[in-house]
Structures are given as structure tokens and as C-alpha cells.
Amino acid sequence: QQVVEASAVIAVLGDVxxxxxxxxxxxxxxxxxxxxxxxxxxxxxxxxxxxxxxxxEVARQIVYTDGGLISMQLMLVARSKGYDTVPMGGYDKAKFVEAFGISEQFVPVMLIAIGKATKPGHPTTRLPIEDVAYFNELPSE
Structure with missing residues (x-):
């Protein structure tokens, strides 16, 4: 739905x-x-x-990492300029590649919807930081 309603959608592609x-x-x-x-x-x-x-597979992993970093920077800059963004990874990448005629040189990393939100996003919860970040040790579980 975000793709259809967004002011713009940016496709982040990694160049292998x-x-x-x-x-x-x-x-x-x-x-x-x-x-x-x-x-x-x-x-x-x-x-x-x-x-x-x-x-x-190593080249692809590199472009996924770089593409994720670039995507986050783009989203932070957009937010600083008053725009809202939604990162999307749950789309049919094969259909996307086919629809836009994207060569094998490029790997779809994510789509980013960008624009002004028409309503606030739904509330979410996250795990507490102590459940996901550790200092000098990993949990034994």
C-alpha cells in the first residue's frame, strides 16, 4: 500500500x-x-x-550491507528535512527486477517510500536494550 500511496518510492540497488x-x-x-x-x-x-x-554470494552480502547503510542515511536526511519514510524489504524482488528490466549487475536491497505521512504511524513496542545489546559477553541462552 505504501508503494501506491507514497509521494515517491526510492529503489536502493547494490551494484555487484x-x-x-x-x-x-x-x-x-x-x-x-x-x-x-x-x-x-x-x-x-x-x-x-x-x-x-x-x-x-560475498559480493551480494557486501552490497546488502552498503545498501543498508546508505538507506539509513537517506532516511535520516529525509526525516531531518521533514519527510517520513518507510523501508520495505518484503516485496517480490524477482517481479520487481522483471518489471523494471534490472540487469543482474544490480541487486535489489530495499524500497523506501518517502513523503509526508497523512496520519501517524501505528504504535509499536521493542525489546529493552539489555535484551539485545551486550558488553563483552553474549547471553548463555
């Missing part, structure tokens, strides 16, 4: 071939004076060498 952009990224850092050429060359070689040889 992002290492192919290493030359452009580090080249821009050199042009901006942030990095010497030899350092950029070394970074490019290591990035391409490592990421191009990852097993597919």
Missing part, C-alpha cells in the same frame, strides 16, 4: 560490479588533488583484483 568504476572514482580523487597518481593506481589494482574475484 562497482569495482569497474574504480578507475573513474580514484581518477577523480587525483584530479581533485586528494590523492597522488601512484596511490590511486595501487588502489585501483587492489580494488579490481579483490572485488572481481569474489564469490557472487
Amino acid at each position: 560490479e562497482s569495482y569497474k568504476k574504480a578507475e573513474k572514482i580514484y581518477g577523480q580523487a587525483v584530479e581533485a588533488g586528494f590523492m597522488p597518481v601512484d596511490t590511486a593506481t595501487s588502489f585501483i589494482e587492489r580494488t579490481v583484483g579483490m572485488y572481481s574475484n569474489l564469490p557472487p
Whole structure:
């Protein structure tokens, strides 16, 4: 329902071939004076060498982690600007990929509905912090 009613929906996709952009990224850092050429060359070689040889499931896990971090930042920025967001992971990713013609290079991470809420969200409860966060030990249960 949020997809239909939201002012906008942002699809967060992870690029499992992002290492192919290493030359452009580090080249821009050199042009901006942030990095010497030899350092950029070394970074490019290591990035391409490592990421191009990852097993597919490892590459996917990396983009899920990065995509989650990016999504949270986007949601926090939206909130700071007075917008409401709803993250959605419970959608048919295969149908989404098919409907939008998304190549295998991109992995759907989540959808984020964004806009102004027409009514307050429903109240929820959470576990107390001491039930989910631990210092120097895990529970024995």
C-alpha cells in the first residue's frame, strides 16, 4: 500500500560490479588533488583484483550491507528535512527486477517510500536494550 500511496518510492540497488568504476572514482580523487597518481593506481589494482574475484554470494552480502547503510542515511536526511519514510524489504524482488528490466549487475536491497505521512504511524513496542545489546559477553541462552 505504501508503494501506491507514497509521494515517491526510492529503489536502493547494490551494484555487484562497482569495482569497474574504480578507475573513474580514484581518477577523480587525483584530479581533485586528494590523492597522488601512484596511490590511486595501487588502489585501483587492489580494488579490481579483490572485488572481481569474489564469490557472487560475498559480493551480494557486501552490497546488502552498503545498501543498508546508505538507506539509513537517506532516511535520516529525509526525516531531518521533514519527510517520513518507510523501508520495505518484503516485496517480490524477482517481479520487481522483471518489471523494471534490472540487469543482474544490480541487486535489489530495499524500497523506501518517502513523503509526508497523512496520519501517524501505528504504535509499536521493542525489546529493552539489555535484551539485545551486550558488553563483552553474549547471553548463555
